Every structure is written in C-alpha cells, then in structure tokens.
Amino acid sequence: MRFPEFDEEWEEKTLGEICEMQAGKFVSASEIKEQHFDGLFPCYGGNGLRGYTKSYNYDGKYSLIGRQGALCGNVNFANGKFHATEHAVVVTPLNGINTVWMFYLLTNLNLNQFATGMAQPGLSVQNLEKVESTIPKAIDEQEKIASFLTLIDGRISTQNKIIKELELLIKSISQIIFHGHRYKFKKASLGSICTIKKGEQINSSVLSESGLYAVMNGGITPSGYYSQYNCVGNTISISEGGNSCGYVQFNDKKFWSGGHCYTLSEINAEISNKYLYYFMKFSENLIMSLRVGSGLPNIQKKDLEKFNVAFPEINQQYQISKFLDLLTEKIQVEKSLKTSLIRQKQYVLKKMFI
Incomplete structure (x- = not known):
C-alpha cells in the first residue's frame, strides 16, 4: 500500500545505517515520583514511562526502545524534556530520516523478537543496529x-478520552446513587442474600x-x-486470588468458574441480580x-x-440498573470503536511498510 504520487523503490538498510542509538543514564528509584508536579520531567525506563524526576537528559522528539525485561523491544515516543534511564535506548534519526516515521518503523519491526537471554531478556544496541529494514x-x-x-x-487518543470521561461519569453517578439520600436503603450481609x-x-x-x-x-x-x-450467563463473579483479587465482573454468557473465582448465585428475591453487580x-x-x-x-x-x-426496594433497583446499563452499553460501544481503530492502525502499519 503506497500513496499514488510515490513510485520510487525503497532501499534496504540496517537500523545502524539510518539512526544512532544510545542507552540513557541511571537515576535512583528514590528520585522517581509516581505523580507529576511542577519542576518534574517524565522518566522512561525499559517498560515505558516509570514516573517523574527532577532531571532530564534529552529535549526534543525521540523514539525510545525498552531494552531490558519481558517487555523489551517496546517502543515509546517522547516529546519535550525527559529523562531516559539506562534501560531505555534513545533513537536519533540521521539526515534524510523523518523522526515520526522512524517511530512507526520501529513499532512495526516487533523488536522483542531479537531479544536474547531467558531469565532476563534484553536487547543490546549492537544487536539493534544490525536489524534490517526497508526505507x-x-x-x-x-x-x-x-x-x-x-x-x-x-x-485513538480521542477515543481513550471519551472512554475515560464516560467511566468517570458512571463512577460519579454511582457515588450519588449509592452514597446519596435519594433512596432509603436496607442493609444485609452478602452471605445472607446469596450463595457464594x-x-x-x-x-x-x-x-x-x-x-x-x-x-x-x-x-x-x-x-483461556x-x-x-459450570456457570450460566448473567452471573456475577469476584476474583478470589492473585493481584486482581476482589475484581468484580458481570458474565453475560456461560463460562467456567476456576479455582480462584467466586460466583454469586441463588440471590434473594428482594435483590436484583444486575443491581447487586453495580453495587459490588x-x-x-x-x-x-x-x-x-x-x-x-x-x-x-x-x-x-x-x-x-x-x-x-426492588422497583428502584430496576430503575438504577436500567440507567447504569445504558451508560455501560455506551462505554462498550466506544471501546469497540477503539478496538476497531487499533486494528485499522495495525493493518495500515503492515501494509505501508514494505
């Protein structure tokens, strides 16, 4: 796939022939903050953005390649002042190479496939420089x-913002519903209203x-x-173990509940299944x-x-569930659109790089 006004042959080059690569500089973990404040600069490591720090060692537009860990080969784009650690390779295109095009080329090359080492996979600048491409x-x-x-x-970025705003909206509305004074609430333990x-x-x-x-x-x-x-559709599940334990999910289709998963069944007639999900x-x-x-x-x-x-009371539960369902469905539509855009980008990437 090419734009019609271009017909000149692409040429084969190694990455070392079209750019310079250099690992960043060490910064102590104690100097990296999770939140951004005035006077702090983005800090990139082997897996992308690590946080924010007081110093910077680059200023401009650069592609960054993670060179250490399971995600080595991931590519990020930095713009402005930032600090690149020793686990990030900073890419400077040579004359005749567009900086942003270089980023998309690196993204398309799937650099993780060139990693070496089993326990701690890594990418050396020397190996990266030998990777072949056409330009x-x-x-x-x-x-x-x-x-x-x-x-x-x-x-895609706009779509992410739309999704984030809708998720904030449903959280805010849920806060008003469940912590407000519009409804008269009863209380009961989860174990008394359903079977876990x-x-x-x-x-x-x-x-x-x-x-x-x-x-x-x-x-x-x-x-998998x-x-x-072993569970029918429209069942609430709660993760029992692992780093995500406590995660609540509504399963609208039949599924298998594994050994680290709780399901809620035989729910009391006073409680709407969908309302219980939204509350949980x-x-x-x-x-x-x-x-x-x-x-x-x-x-x-x-x-x-x-x-x-x-x-x-049950009728109010139905009203609450119906309203929150509408917002949830809207979020799912926007997420589906985002997935479609990502697929389009992946398709274009494969077709536009020979």
Whole structure:
C-alpha cells in the first residue's frame, strides 16, 4: 500500500545505517515520583514511562526502545524534556530520516523478537543496529506515512478520552446513587442474600486460546477457553486470588468458574441480580481491601460473606440498573470503536511498510 504520487523503490538498510542509538543514564528509584508536579520531567525506563524526576537528559522528539525485561523491544515516543534511564535506548534519526516515521518503523519491526537471554531478556544496541529494514528514499513519502498514522493515533487518543470521561461519569453517578439520600436503603450481609461459591480448578494444559467458554480465574481477563461450562450467563463473579483479587465482573454468557473465582448465585428475591453487580462494582475497592496474604493475596470466603450490601426496594433497583446499563452499553460501544481503530492502525502499519 503506497500513496499514488510515490513510485520510487525503497532501499534496504540496517537500523545502524539510518539512526544512532544510545542507552540513557541511571537515576535512583528514590528520585522517581509516581505523580507529576511542577519542576518534574517524565522518566522512561525499559517498560515505558516509570514516573517523574527532577532531571532530564534529552529535549526534543525521540523514539525510545525498552531494552531490558519481558517487555523489551517496546517502543515509546517522547516529546519535550525527559529523562531516559539506562534501560531505555534513545533513537536519533540521521539526515534524510523523518523522526515520526522512524517511530512507526520501529513499532512495526516487533523488536522483542531479537531479544536474547531467558531469565532476563534484553536487547543490546549492537544487536539493534544490525536489524534490517526497508526505507523510502524520499523523505516526503516518509512524512506522508507518518502524518497519516499520526492522524489514526490522534483518533485513538480521542477515543481513550471519551472512554475515560464516560467511566468517570458512571463512577460519579454511582457515588450519588449509592452514597446519596435519594433512596432509603436496607442493609444485609452478602452471605445472607446469596450463595457464594468457589469455582473448580482445571489444568491449564486443557485450555485453548479460543473456544466456546471463557475460563475465569484470579485475573480480570480469561485464563483461556474450555469446551465445558459450570456457570450460566448473567452471573456475577469476584476474583478470589492473585493481584486482581476482589475484581468484580458481570458474565453475560456461560463460562467456567476456576479455582480462584467466586460466583454469586441463588440471590434473594428482594435483590436484583444486575443491581447487586453495580453495587459490588462500585464497592470494588472495599472488596479488594479484604485481601490477606502477601506472596499470593486472596480474599477469604468468610470475609466476603460478611460484606454489607445496601439496597432500596426492588422497583428502584430496576430503575438504577436500567440507567447504569445504558451508560455501560455506551462505554462498550466506544471501546469497540477503539478496538476497531487499533486494528485499522495495525493493518495500515503492515501494509505501508514494505
């Protein structure tokens, strides 16, 4: 795929022939802050943005390649003053190479495939310089490709903002609903209004990357897929163990509940299933605070059973659920659009780089 005004052959070059690469400088972890404040600059490491620090060692537009760890080969774009640590390779294009086009080229090369080492994968500047690629001879063509891909990225960025604003909106409205004074709430322990059941662990060797039924375990995404299910659709699940324990999810399709997953069933007739989900989702941080253990944190069933649920009369629960459903569906539509845009970008990347 090329723009019609360009027909000149691309030429084969190694990365070392079209750019200079240099690892950044060490900065102590104690000097890196999680939040941005005036006087601090972005700090990039092997996995992208690490935080913010008082010093900077680069000023301008640069591609950054992570060179250490499981995510080595990831590519970020920095603009302005920033600090690159020793685990980030800073890329400076040579004359005749567009900076933004260079970023998209590096993104398309899937540099992680050139990593060496098992326990701690890494990329050396020497190996990166040997990676072969093809480049347009005309910088005008590079600039046009870069501009086109930048437009797509801009649209994806806008989509991210739309999704973030909608998620903030649903949180704010949930705060008003569940902590406001509009409704008269009753309270009951979770264990008194439903049955909390722990799932059944299955061997990872029988799971596939795709299939009929998702297997939910301790994470926020499926562990894999299985040919059988042990839970029907419209079931609330709560992650039991792992770093995401306490994560609340509404499963609208049949699925397999694994050994690190709780499900809620036999819900009291006074409680709407969907209302209970929205209340539990709103209370997710409180549920996560129930976790115990450090190596592999988990939430005990007895503690979850004691968790207090507040609920108004059933018709009001239906009204609340219907309203929050509308917002949730809107978020899903926007997320689907974002996924479509990302796929379009990936397609264009593959087609525009020979």
